[in-house]
Amino acid sequence: MVANDRDTARRHALEGAREIAALVARARGRATARVVLFASAWAGEGTTTAVWAVARELREHYRQRTLVIDLDRRGARRSTRGTAPGLTEIGADDVPVAECLREGPAGVSVLAWGGSRAGASPDLDPLPALKRVIDACSDEFDVILVDARPILDDPDTVALARLTDGVVVVVEAGRTRFEVLERVRAALQREDVGILAAVLNKHVRRIPGWLYRLLLQ
Numbered sequence: 001m002v003a004n005d006r007d008t009a010r011r012h013a014l015e016g017a018r019e020i021a022a023l024v025a026r027a028r029g030r031a032t033a034r035v036v037l038f039a040s041a042w043a044g045e046g047t048t049t050a051v052w053a054v055a056r057e058l059r060e061h062y063r064q065r066t067l068v069i070d071l072d073r074r075g076a077r078r079s080t081r082g083t084a085p086g087l088t089e090i091g092a093d094d095v096p097v098a099e100c101l102r103e104g105p106a107g108v109s110v111l112a113w114g115g116s117r118a119g120a121s122p123d124l125d126p127l128p129a130l131k132r133v134i135d136a137c138s139d140e141f142d143v144i145l146v147d148a149r150p151i152l153d154d155p156d157t158v159a160l161a162r163l164t165d166g167v168v169v170v171v172e173a174g175r176t177r178f179e180v181l182e183r184v185r186a187a188l189q190r191e192d193v194g195i196l197a198a199v200l201n202k203h204v205r206r207i208p209g210w211l212y213r214l215l216l217q
């Protein structure tokens with residue numbers, strides 16, 4: 001029992017995913033589907049982990065038809081392994097969007113950055129391609145989650161965020177400094193992009209889980 005409590009106290013928590021799924025499930029978007037972009041300041045903070053936690057919750061708990069668009073240049077690691085056509089083929093070769101959708105885990109659909117063409121067009125502007133995907137998928141899905149590249153690594157991310165209903169900022173606890181988060185906020189504000197919510201990731205709990213859940217927030 002004591003050992004269990006210690007485990008809970010030390011576990012790296014992903015906080016906010018469940019609440020964000022509830023928020024997205026209730027929200028109204030500009031298009032039929034609600035489109036939410038997830039991004040962090042730097043790589044490795046947990047954006048992909050957060051996207052999938054929210055996607056699963058939306059699918060399993062709220063029965064939302066959910067699409068994840070994976071903008072990682074290495075392809076959709078969790079499902080299609082980078083061989084299926086994706087955003088690059090939509091942008092460069094006019095491949096129909098429907099041909100690029102794949103079935104991912106937990107009944108969530110996935111559209112990857114790209115397959116065969118990805119290496120050949122590393123500089124492709126993802127903006128028109130993403131716009132096409134949102135237009136084409138708006139009736140078929142209730143929610144589209146965009147797993148974007150880090151805001152401070154890739155200026156495209158803020159430009160892409162303008163196509164969505166808002167951004168969820170993913171922050172690794174204890175790593176990302178205050179000043180860095182102010183830069184993230186400024187970059188989004190400059191382009192008039194709203195922050196919908198934030199996920200605090202890898203937050204190490206220093207008290208037992210049962211006590212943590214009793215805290216009023």
Ligand SMILES: Nc1ncnc2c1ncn2[C@@H]1O[C@H](COP(=O)(O)OP(=O)(O)O)[C@@H](O)[C@H]1O
Nearest residue numbers: 012013014040043044045046047048049050202
């Ligand atoms: N809450 C967590 N607890 C433990 N490991 C985590 C957690 N969140 C992310 N990780 C791990 O950290 C690494 C980076 O996470 P990832 O979601 O891929 O980050 P990003 O998409 O921001 O680059 C991965 O190996 C992932 O499994």
Ligand SMILES: [Mg+2]
Nearest residue numbers: 047048049072
């Ligand atoms: Mg990622």
